[in-house]
Amino acid sequence: xxxxxxxxxxxxxxxxxxxxxxxxxxxxxxxxxxxxxxxxxxxxxxxxxxxxxxxxxxxxxxxxxxxxxxxxxxxxxxxxxxxxxxxxxxxxxxxxxxxxxxxxxxxxxxxxxxxxxxxxxxxxxxxxxxxxxxxxxxxxxxxxxxxxxxxxxxxxxxxxxxxxxxxxxxxxxxxxxxxxxxxxxxxxxxxxxxxxxxxxxxxxxxxxxxxxxxxxxxxxxxxxxxxxxxxxxxxxxxxxxxxxxxxxxxxxxxxxxxxxxxxxxxxxxxxxxxxxxxxxxxxxxxxxxxxxxxxxxxxxxxxxxxxxxxxxxxxxxxxxxxxxxxxxxxxxxxxxxxxxxxxxxxxxxxxxxxxxxxxxxxxxxxxxxxxxxxxxxxxxxxxxxxxxxxxxxxxxxxxxxxxxxxxxxxxxxxxxxxxxxxxxxxxxxxxxxxxxxxxxxxxxxxxxxxxxxxxxxxxxxxxxxxxxxxxxxxxxxxxxxxxxxxxxxxxxxxxxxxxxxxxxxxxxxxxxxxxxxxxxxxxxxxxxxxxxxxxxxxxxxxxxxxxxxxxxxxxxxxxxxxxxxxxxxxxxxxxxxxxxxxxxxxxxxxxxxxxxxxxxxxxxxxxxxxxxxxxxxxxxxxxxx
Numbered sequence: 075x076x077x078x079x080x081x082x083x084x085x086x087x088x089x090x091x092x093x094x095x096x097x098x099x100x101x102x103x104x105x106x107x108x109x110x111x112x113x114x115x116x117x118x119x120x121x122x123x124x125x126x127x128x129x130x131x132x133x134x135x136x137x138x139x140x141x142x143x144x145x146x147x148x149x150x151x152x153x154x155x156x157x158x159x160x161x162x163x164x165x166x167x168x169x170x171x172x173x174x175x176x177x178x179x180x181x182x183x184x185x186x187x188x189x190x191x192x193x194x195x196x197x198x199x200x201x202x203x204x205x206x207x208x209x210x211x212x213x214x215x216x217x218x219x220x221x222x223x224x225x226x227x228x229x230x231x232x233x234x235x236x237x238x239x240x241x242x243x244x245x246x247x248x249x250x251x252x253x254x255x256x257x258x259x260x261x262x263x264x265x266x267x268x269x270x271x272x273x274x275x276x277x278x279x280x281x282x283x284x285x286x287x288x289x290x291x292x293x294x295x296x297x298x299x300x301x302x303x304x305x306x307x308x309x310x311x312x313x314x315x316x317x318x319x320x321x322x323x324x325x326x327x328x329x330x331x332x333x334x335x336x337x338x339x340x341x342x343x344x345x346x347x348x349x350x351x352x353x354x355x356x357x358x359x360x361x362x363x364x365x366x367x368x369x370x371x372x373x374x375x376x377x378x379x380x381x382x383x384x385x386x387x388x389x390x391x392x393x394x395x396x397x398x399x400x401x402x403x404x405x406x407x408x409x410x411x412x413x414x415x416x417x418x419x420x421x422x423x424x425x426x427x428x429x430x431x432x433x434x435x436x437x438x439x440x441x442x443x444x445x446x447x448x449x450x451x452x453x454x455x456x457x458x459x460x461x462x463x464x465x466x467x468x469x470x471x472x473x474x475x476x477x478x479x480x481x482x483x484x485x486x487x488x489x490x491x492x493x494x495x496x497x498x499x500x501x502x503x504x505x506x507x508x509x510x511x512x513x514x515x516x517x518x519x520x521x522x523x524x525x526x527x528x529x530x531x532x533x534x535x536x537x538x539x540x541x542x543x544x545x546x547x548x549x550x551x552x553x554x555x556x557x558x559x560x561x562x563x564x565x566x567x568x569x570x571x572x573x574x575x576x577x578x579x580x581x582x583x584x585x586x587x588x589x590x591x592x593x594x595x596x597x598x599x600x601x602x603x604x605x606x607x608x609x610x611x612x613x614x615x616x617x618x619x620x621x622x623x624x625x626x627x628x629x630x631x632x633x634x635x636x637x638x639x640x641x642x643x644x645x646x647x648x649x650x651x652x653x654x655x656x657x658x659x660x661x662x663x664x665x666x667x668x669x670x671x672x673x674x675x676x677x678x679x680x681x682x683x684x685x686x687x688x689x690x691x692x693x694x695x696x697x698x699x
Contacts, residue, residue: 210234214272214508219279226279229271237266253473260471267507273515281520288522295522308496309503309514311535316527320692323529324365326377328691329679330390332416335397336409338390338693339416340364342376344673346383351669352455353385354427355417357410357434360391361498363536363696366621367431369529373623375656382660383670385421385677389413389434392695394539399491401541403437403548404566410434410441414453420676425455427663431620432591435462436552439573439599440566446575456666458581458659460620461591464573465598466556471505471589476553481546488542495537505589530617559602577605581662582636583655585612585619597641608662609636609644612655624654631655 208221208231215221215230244262247255271277275285275293284292303310317323328342356376358364367375367388379386389409394401417426430438438457445451463469487497503510517523557563562570580603584596593611600607612619613629622629634648651658671677680687 292522
């Protein structure tokens with residue numbers, strides 16, 4: 075690299091400074107953008123000038139009102155939020171980051187190619203031709219405005235080059251252990267996404283053009299969206315007013331037939347004349363609301379299962395409050411056993427089929443191990459696991475949030491004995507920050523666009539609180555220390571947990587693109603249980619890989635040798651099938667008992683006075699905030 079060429083870290087720090095100042099301008103000096111003395115040109119007449127001035131005053135008034143609400147009696151702002159601080163903090167890493175000679179040489183070569191390609195553009199060239207000449211492609215910069223003007227082409231291409239360079243450097247840094255390297259790589263990717271020039275008003279030509287065309291009305295709407303989100307402490311993804319629980323979402327008919335301080339048990343009304351003798355109980359994760367499996371009728375796994383002739387029960391967990399400050403994992407395991415026993419008694423059956431989704435699947439594995447140790451394994455006919463982990467060695471990017479300092483911080487966020495679900499939602503959003511954070515910053519705050527009515531995003535934003543003590547122990551013992559796969563290293567309800575005692579038939583589903591429970595991590599359950607295990611790899615991720623109804627005819631799934639020594643070997647010999655995996659699961663379930671019985675008596679909840687019920691589905695707990 076020539077001596078007079080700034081070092082990569084210096085160039086990166088310069089970009090950080092520019093982005094940080096742009097972000098500060100957006101947040102803390104929002105109103106000055108529409109100072110009538112420097113209104114965006116061209117202003118054609120006094121009517122347009124008046125419109126600019128009105129919008130400027132509107133933005134200014136909204137912001138001052140919000141600041142007044144957040145200012146204490148001493149005049150101090152009650153929030154420590156400064157969105158540009160992470161830019162400043164990151165500069166220290168940028169200056170100290172290790173750069174090997176090969177990477178530096180590659181950076182210099184890429185820089186030269188970038189300048190050559192951008193300087194070769196003509197502003198009058200066709201946008202598609204201009205884009206084709208640029209060395210890097212990214213869907214965030216697909217709009218022709220990023221390509222037709224050399225300044226914006228240089229800006230976004232420099233950003234993409236620097237991002238690639240720093241992410242690659244973080245992934246290949248030497249002298250740190252694997253876990254720290256993963257954390258560094260994750261943090262670098264997250265920072266790179268945050269710094270994208272499309273996230274900021276002053277560096278996004280699409281937003282600037284929209285602002286000129288609308289006389290600033292987009293920023294008025296954006297300011298309203300921003301203030302609403304700041305007040306609720308959560309990023310909005312969808313039009314929440316479009317959905318009403320029990321009416322057009324979570325609307326499958328049923329009754330709450332049992333409840334405890336931990337959960338409500340919902341039994342759904344059968345839709346067929348006969349049903350499988352063995353009922354099914356679904357344990358959804360208490361990290362989210364249960365109705366991910368009961369969205370609109372076309373997407374509802376619960377309704378589909380009813381239509382296949384299955385008696386379906388679902389546990390609706392209570393969102394934590396201060397009364398649950400002493401709740402631990404044992405309480406969730408006891409709750410699963412309690413639900414199983416209640417269903418067995420209610421329908422007078424010896425066993426049930428079970429499904430555990432995500433963390434509730436992890437807990438179901440512990441439940442099965444405890445029942446086996448107690449000689450009660452026959453209470454469960456089969457167990458199905460949706461994207462559930464028991465071996466956390468390869469638990470993916472979430473492990474970036476699990477070290478001693480992170481655990482200490484989480485403890486500080488839970489002074490009342492429970493963790494506000496908004497913190498957890500922010501963590502999951504950060505795993506896909508480009509799609510679930512910055513995309514909405516651009517669309518809703520900068521472009522001022524409205525929110526779509528999307529049931530899945532509505533569910534995603536319907537957060538639940540978690541018992542702080544349980545959450546801390548779960549992250550420490552399972553994610554950090556991986557004790558669950560060590561026989562008898564953990565115990566619950568007075569019984570040691572040994573997964574190798576599980577001989578119940580299990581069906582293990584994983585998502586090929588799952589970033590929360592990676593397929594490799596889910597696969598490892600096959601290595602720890604002793605019963606017949608069927609592994610299935612579904613297309614898509616943690617949600618769409620599960621919620622994939624046959625009528626949608628989307629994605630695919632793979633079946634193969636579940637006894638293969640590794641996931642890679644499974645994939646090598648697997649057979650791909652188009653569409654939903656649900657029918658495959660149903661066939662597996664019926665293999666274990668296809669006996670049919672009439673759908674009458676207590677198979678129809680609340681039909682007679684002799685069967686009193688608590689309330690209609692979806693119940694109170696799912697509505698508790």
